[in-house]
Amino acid sequence: xxxxxxxxxxxxxxxxxxxxxxxxxxxxxxxxxxxxxxxxxxxxxxxxxxxxxxxxxxxxxxxxxxxxxxxxxxxxxxxxxxxxxxxxxxxxxxxxxxxxxxxxxxxxxxxxxxxxxxxxxxxxxxxxxxxxxxxxxxxxxxxxxxxxxxxxxxxxxxxxxxxxxxxxxxxxxxxxxxxxxxxxxxxxxxxxxxxxxxxxxxxxxxxxxxxxxxxxxxxxxxxxxxxxxxxxxxxxxxxxxxxxxxxxxxxxxxxxxxxxxxxxxxxxxxxxxxxxxxxxxxxxxxxxxxxxxxxxxxxxxxxxxxxxxxxxxxxxxxxxxxxxxxxxxxxxxxx
Amino acid sequence: xxxxxxxxxxxxxxxxxxxxxxxxxxxxxxxxxxxxxxxxxxxxxxxxxxxxxxxxxxxxxxxxxxxxxxxxxxxxxxxxxxxxxxxxxxxxxxxxxxxxxxxxxxxxxxxxxxxxxxxxxxxxxxxxxxxxxxxxxxxxxxxxxxxxxxxxxxxxxxxxxxxxxxxxxxxxxxxxxxxxxxxxxxxxxxxxxxxxxxxxxxxxxxxxxxxxxxxxxxxxxxxxxxxxxxxxxxxxxxxxxxxxxxxxxxxxxxxxxxxxxxxxxxxxxxxxxxxxxxxxx
Numbered sequence: 001x002x003x004x005x006x007x008x009x010x011x012x013x014x015x016x017x018x019x020x021x022x023x024x025x026x027x028x029x030x031x032x033x034x035x036x037x038x039x040x041x042x043x044x045x046x047x048x049x050x051x052x053x054x055x056x057x058x059x060x061x062x063x064x065x066x067x068x069x070x071x072x073x074x075x076x077x078x079x080x081x082x083x084x085x086x087x088x089x090x091x092x093x094x095x096x097x098x099x100x101x102x103x104x105x106x107x108x109x110x111x112x113x114x115x116x117x118x119x120x121x122x123x124x125x126x127x128x129x130x131x132x133x134x135x136x137x138x139x140x141x142x143x144x145x146x147x148x149x150x151x152x153x154x155x156x157x158x159x160x161x162x163x164x165x166x167x168x169x170x171x172x173x174x175x176x177x178x179x180x181x182x183x184x185x186x187x188x189x190x191x192x193x194x195x196x197x198x199x200x201x202x203x204x205x206x207x208x209x210x211x212x213x214x215x216x217x218x219x220x221x222x223x224x225x226x227x228x229x230x231x232x233x234x235x236x237x238x239x240x241x242x243x244x245x246x247x248x249x250x251x252x253x254x255x256x257x258x259x260x261x262x263x264x265x266x267x268x269x270x271x272x273x274x275x276x277x278x279x280x281x282x283x284x285x286x287x288x289x290x291x292x293x294x295x296x297x298x299x300x301x302x303x304x305x306x307x308x309x310x311x312x313x314x315x316x317x318x319x320x321x322x323x324x325x326x327x328x329x330x331x332x333x334x335x
Numbered sequence: 336x337x338x339x340x341x342x343x344x345x346x347x348x349x350x351x352x353x354x355x356x357x358x359x360x361x362x363x364x365x366x367x368x369x370x371x372x373x374x375x376x377x378x379x380x381x382x383x384x385x386x387x388x389x390x391x392x393x394x395x396x397x398x399x400x401x402x403x404x405x406x407x408x409x410x411x412x413x414x415x416x417x418x419x420x421x422x423x424x425x426x427x428x429x430x431x432x433x434x435x436x437x438x439x440x441x442x443x444x445x446x447x448x449x450x451x452x453x454x455x456x457x458x459x460x461x462x463x464x465x466x467x468x469x470x471x472x473x474x475x476x477x478x479x480x481x482x483x484x485x486x487x488x489x490x491x492x493x494x495x496x497x498x499x500x501x502x503x504x505x506x507x508x509x510x511x512x513x514x515x516x517x518x519x520x521x522x523x524x525x526x527x528x529x530x531x532x533x534x535x536x537x538x539x540x541x542x543x544x545x546x547x548x549x550x551x552x553x554x555x556x557x558x559x560x561x562x563x564x565x566x567x568x569x570x571x572x573x574x575x576x577x578x579x580x581x582x583x584x585x586x587x588x589x590x591x592x593x594x595x596x597x598x599x600x601x602x603x604x605x606x607x608x609x610x611x612x613x614x615x616x
Binding site (some may be wrong): 008012014016019020021024136138139140141143144147148150154155162163268269271272273275276279280290291295299300303305309310314 | 454455458459461462463467469471474477501543547550551554570571572577578579580582585586589592604
C-alpha cells in the first residue's frame with residue numbers, strides 16, 4: 001500500500017520528464033525537418049520528411065505521437081550507426097551501471113566510517129582528514145581526477161592497465177548473463193577474466209568514488225554529531241548501555257536518515273559524472289554513446305540518453321524513498 | 336554597519352582559510368580583467384618547432400601539441416571560464432529568486448505552478464539535463480550559459496521560497512502592508528533585501544559548481560570551440576598525452592580549474608559563517 005502511494009508520487013516527475021524531453025526534441029534550432037533530411041536534401045525531400053515525422057501537425061498531436069512511440073519502446077534510430085536507439089542503450093547500460101554501482105559502494109564504504117569516526121572524535125586528526133576530503137572532493141573536476149589517476153597508476157607506477165574500456169586486449173568478454181562483467185565472469189568460473197575486468201574497473205571506480213565521497217562524508221559527520229549530542233543518547237549512555245550499541249544502533253540509525261536523503265543528490269552527481277569518466281577511460285557505456293552522438297550531431301541517441309538517465313534517476317529517488325520508509329518507522333506510521 | 340564589518344573582520348581573522356580564498360578570488364578576477372595584456376605569449380600563436388616541451392624558464396607550464404604557451408592560455412582562459420560562470424549564476428539568481436519569492440510570498444496556485452516547474456528540473460540528473468539542453472538549442476557558448484543557468488535555478492527558487500514563506504506574516508511585512516504598499520512593492524522592497532544575505536552565500540557556492548559544469552560540458556566537446564583557450568577544453572586536449580607522459584598539457588589547466596572551484600567553495604563557506612553562524616557544519 002505504501003509502495004503504491006510512493007509510486008504515485010513519482011508519476012508527476014515522470015510526466016514532467018517526458019514533456020521536457022519532448023519539448024527539447026521540438027526545440028531544435030531552425031527547421032528540424034531540414035535537419036533530419038541532411039545538408040544535400042531538396043525542398044521536396046524536406047517536405048516529405050516533415051510530413052513523415054509529423055512536424056506539419058499541431059504540437060499536441062505531435063506529443064500524442066511521441067507518447068505512442070515511447071509506449072512501443074521506440075526511441076528513434078541513430079543516424080550514424082543506423083541502429084535503433086533503444087537496443088543500443090540496452091546493450092551499453094550494464095557497463096555504465098556496473099561502474100556507477102561499484103563507485104557508489106566504494107564511496108559509501110569509505111564515507112560512512114570516515115564520517116562516524118570524525119564525529120566521535122571532533123578535532124582529532126581523522127576529523128581533519130574528513131574535513132580536507134569533503135572540501136577537496138567537491139572541488140575536484142571528475143575528469144581531472146581521472147586523468148591524474150591514469151598518469152600516476154598507469155604511466156608512472158605501471159600497475160594499472162591502459163584506460164581503454166572494460167577489458168584489456170587479451171581477454172574476451174564473459175558469456176552474457178547480467179552484462180556485469182564481474183558477475184558474469186564469476187558465474188562462468190573464469191577467474192582470469194574476473195581479474196582483468198576488476199583491474200579495468202579500479203581507476204574509473206576510484207575516480208567517481210572520490211567525487212561522490214565528499215557530500216556523503218560531510219552529511220554523515222554532521223548528522224552523527226547532532227545525534228551523539230542529543231538527549232536520548234545521553235540517556236542511553238547513562239543507562240549503562242555498551243558503547244558500540246549506543247553509537248551504532250541508537251545514534252547511527254537516527255543519523256543515517258539525512259545520509260539516505262543526500263543519496264538522491266549523490267546519484268544526480270554520479271549519473272552526470274558517469275559521462276565524463278566514461279570519456280576519460282574510453283568506457284563503452286551509455287555516456288560515451290551520448291558523447292559520440294553529440295559530436296556527430298546525431299539527435300535521437302542524445303534524447304534517448306537524456307530520457308533514460310532521467311527515468312533511472314526518478315526510479316532511484318523512488319527507491320531512496322522506500323528505503324527511508326524502511327529505516328524510519330515514523331514515516332510508515334504517519335503514511 | 337560597523338558592527339557587521341567588525342564581525343566580518345573577526346571571522347576572517349579567525350579563519351585564515353577564508354582569507355586565503357578571498358586572496359585567490361582577487362587573483363582570479365585580476366587574471367580575468369587584465370590577463371590578456373599581461374601574458375608573455377599570444378595564446379593562439381602556434382610554434383610547431385617547440386611542440387610538447389615540458390615546463391621551463393621560458394615556458395613556465397610548458398607548451399601544448401601546437402607549441403602554444405600553456406601558461407598564457409590558462410591566464411587568458413580565466414576570463415572565459417569566470418565569464419560563463421558569473422553570467423549563468425547571475426541569470427539563475429535573478430530568475431530563480433524572483434520565482435521563489437513569488438511562490439513563497441503569494442502561495443496558492445503561483446506556488447503550485449512554480450513548484451512543479453522546479454521539481455521537473457530537479458527530476459533530471461543536472462549535468463545530463465545540461466547536455467540535453469545544449470544539444471537541443473545548439474552547440475554555442477550562449478547556450479552553455481543558458482543550460483548552466485537552468486540547472487542552477489532550482490537551488491535559488493527553493494531557498495527563496497522557504498525564506499519568503501517564513502517572512503510573509505512577519506511584522507515588518509505587515510507594517511509595510513498597513514502603510515498601503517502594493518504587494519509587488521513589498522516583495523521587492525521588503526522581502527527581497529531581507530533574504531539577500533542568504534542568497535549571496537548561495538551565489539558563491541554555486542559559482543564553483545557552475546565552473547565545474549561548464550568545464551565538464553566543454554570537456555566532452557560542447558560549447559567553446561578550439562582554438563579558444565578554455566580550461567575544460569585544454570584538459571580535454573591534454574587527455575590524450577597523459578598516457579604518453581606529457582602530463583603538463585592537462586595538469587596545469589586542471590589545477591587552475593580546481594583552484595577556482597575550491598576558492599568559490601571556501602568563500603561560500605566563509606560567507607555563510609559571516610552571514611549565518613548557525614548553519615555551520
